[in-house]
Amino acid sequence: MLAWAVIRPRGWPEAALAVPAALVVIATGAISLDHARAEAEQLGPVVGFLAAVLVLAHFCDVEGLFQACGAWMARWSAGRPVRLLTAVFALASVITAVLSLDATVVLLTPVVFATAARSGVRAKPHVYACTHLSNTASLLLPVSNLTNLLAFAASGLGFTRFAALMVLPWLVAIGAEYLVFRRFFARDLSSAAPGSKDTGEPPRLPLFALVTVGCTLAGFVLTSAVGVDPAWAACAGALVLAGRALARRQATALTVVKAAAPAFLAFVLALGIVVRAVVDNGLADALGHVLPSGTGLPALLGIAALAAVLANLINNLPAVLVLLPLATADGPGAVLAVLLGVNIGPNLTYAGSLATLLWRRIVHQHDHGVDIGEFTRLGLLAVPVALGGAVVALWGSLQVIGI
């Protein structure tokens, strides 16, 4: 099934196989009905949360938030590549953290590329920054990455505590990436664009989107303080933005449903059940021997490294599903270490994992012209530094804040 998701014959959505596969593992008894139900009950709210965040990001784009980001970056950097890189780092980190990595990859990257091109700056380092930060900067909040949502549901941590424990690792990892980028792309960044002072139109402030996102974030803190599922806050924010777009006839009910990506949601649910079946049938024992236990610094480093390796082999989504049941036994510290590994690790391999890379290469002969050597060299520098720093920061946070 993983092979199918990676290869996608005839361009079919991944859910087209994942859902039947989930039904098969239930029908054949590879997973007990109780376990399947427990998995679905655990994943249900996660999937709802995910849908809300996807809708929120989509309608922030409709409100012009990402266009405004482009205009801000262009004005602040004024054709200077290093300043543009700093601006990209700041915005991509915040957008990934708040609106999830999908928003950075799908919505922000084209804006960054267009901004660099319009300012006469070489786009490559800035596009690289978007791809790296969509992974590295997705540590902060449960909503930043689907892996976090899954871990958040399993860890038993509150929204605010999750963010408090992850803020230091998030900052350290982004800082490490920034230093590596400044060195790695020093030559590309030294070419300022003389005479290019086109900073574009002054941006229109997308106030409504910003206020809604701000209120949603406040809602996360508030709901978790009073013991309500923070998914409701995301849901409210998504409904407000979608409702406004509907009222202004910028969207139809169909576009709202499409923005929630129903096929993707079905895929997540089905993948969860299939992975649970695999874990139940022996993988748990096999990995249980390899995964270090405890929450000391060496154990956390070991857990994060193993998670990073697994994410690079089979993609981070199945990796986190496999590792979570094992790490949960060691408490939230181990779960967060898994997240550091599966979120930062994918920067090592083009397309996120060897499985994707190999199959896409073999099945689609289409060459995307990426210098895999350069991608990997950057990953080999950035990932160990960012991951190592983030794990030490997490260990420090666990000591200071406690679980």
Next chain:
Amino acid sequence: MRVIVWLVEGTWPACVDAVRTHARDASEVTLLHVTEPGTAGLAHGAFAGLLGRAGSEPDPERRLVELGGTSAAELLDAAGARLGRPCTRLERTGRVEREVVAAAEGAGLLIVARDGDRSRLGPHSLGRAARFVVDHAPCPVLLVWPEGAPELTTMPPPPPHHR
């Protein structure tokens, strides 16, 4: 004499100015820009790493390819205006250094900007692409400093045993 001017984001104005100062008697000027497909491919890779999104969200690669085409055209427009004389435009896509060498075949002069560390004189002032082009060019090459040459004092001292 046919002159090929290789234009790169950030450094192209110096190359256009070099035509006016050093190749006034050129019979034909070709402005060349090469787009690297790899940058759009990076966005594709990031999207491919997001398992399960295909079909639900758009692959950003296509948007980047469109934007790349527009920005190359704008750069050539700006360069043509700065040059202020009739010229041919050449837009290519592929491995930059190889495309430039191929385009320079049969030319009387190729104008190239240094693309490395331009704070001091020395071999590091050539980056990977310009190094390859200078080494492989099938015609004479004019190598320009985009921001003017650094001081002679930036030259490293000779090795001790030659003193």
